Amino acid sequence: MADPVARLVVYGTPGTAGSKSAFPLWRKTADGGREFVRTKQVEVDLKKVKANWREAILSAAQRLILDPWTDRIRAPFPLDEALVASMVFTVRKPANAHKTVRTWPATRPDVLKYARAAEDALQAAGVLKDDARVVEYSRLAKVFPGEDRDALDAPGVVITLWRMAELTMWQREAVVTPATADLSLFDDVADLRSGGLNPPGGVTPTPPSGAGGA
Numbered sequence: 387m388a389d390p391v392a393r394l395v396v397y398g399t400p401g402t403a404g405s406k407s408a409f410p411l412w413r414k415t416a417d418g419g420r421e422f423v424r425t426k427q428v429e430v431d432l433k434k435v436k437a438n439w440r441e442a443i444l445s446a447a448q449r450l451i452l453d454p455w456t457d458r459i460r461a462p463f464p465l466d467e468a469l470v471a472s473m474v475f476t477v478r479k480p481a482n483a484h485k486t487v488r489t490w491p492a493t494r495p496d497v498l499k500y501a502r503a504a505e506d507a508l509q510a511a512g513v514l515k516d517d518a519r520v521v522e523y524s525r526l527a528k529v530f531p532g533e534d535r536d537a538l539d540a541p542g543v544v545i546t547l548w549r550m551a552e553l554t555m556w557q558r559e560a561v562v563t564p565a566t567a568d569l570s571l572f573d574d575v576a577d578l579r580s581g582g583l584n585p586p587g588g589v590t591p592t593p594p595s596g597a598g599g600a
Contacts, residue, residue, distance in 0.1 A: 388552035391465065392513060396446045397542035400475045400528075401439030402499035403506055440507045443543075447511035459512050466515035468550035472525040474536040475500045475543045488533050497528045504543060513547075521550060 413423050451463040477491050505517035514520070524546075529537045536544055 388548055390546045390548050391462065391469075392450060392545075392547040394443070394446050394450060394513075394545040395538070395542065396442050396545070397538065397540055398439055398442040399435055399541050400477060400500050400543060401436035401503050402495045403436070403503035436503065439503065440510075443504060443507035444511045447508060447513045451512055464509075464512045464515040465519060465547065467519060468521045469514075469519050470522045470524050470548045470550050470553055471520045472523065472536075472546040473501055473504055473527075473543055474525060474534065475528040476531050476534075476538040476541050477528055478541050479530040479533075483530075489530065491528050491530060497526055500528060500543075501526055504545060508545070520547075524548075 413421060415421050451459050453460050475497065479489075479491075483489050501523075505514070505520060508514045509517045525536070527534070527536070531537055531539055531541070538544065
């Protein structure tokens with residue numbers, strides 16, 4: 387696998403994005419009563435978990451991308467290409483959970499909200515030109531400390547980014563090679579045996595026995 391273009395380890399209580407609470411807005415009427423106006427959606431962060439988590443990611447990202455001598459963003463940041471990401475969030479294990487049995491944080495908040503907050507912070511920090519550049523996840527998980535191969539020893543996240551082009555170079559070459567321009571993924575086995583769509587070092591497919599094979 388290609389080397390990652392960026393890897394961050396951030397410690398802190400993971401925060402989320404996308405959760406809002408609805409509050410009704412009222413106004414006084416002429417007779418001294420009140421009438422409903424509309425519902426206002428607001429994001430509540432009474433314990434500053436989301437704000438502190440965002441700041442933790444910003445700090446870690448800036449240490450990664452800033453030149454310590456000039457305090458300017460180093461190339462290749464902000465990343466402005468298709469990317470594959472991995473985010474593994476380590477969350478605090480409840481006190482009443484099993485201590486000697488592996489368990490999983492199958493409770494709210496959901497892992498997609500953790501990812502959304504992390505993507506927003508990476509864009510704000512200058513790691514990503516736009517969080518839309520993340521086109522695929524190789525892994526997206528929430529785990530307890532020490533109970534997963536990618537888990538941290540305390541709450542936080544491990545974020546890894548790869549260039550999609552480097553992971554799929556053989557596919558890109560297959561598309562632009564004139565000799566294979568007329569092939570598609572739907573061609574039959576006989577066409578595929580020409581090797582046009584095989585990755586370098588790949589195994590040439592052969593028909594199974596009893597289906598036209600030897």
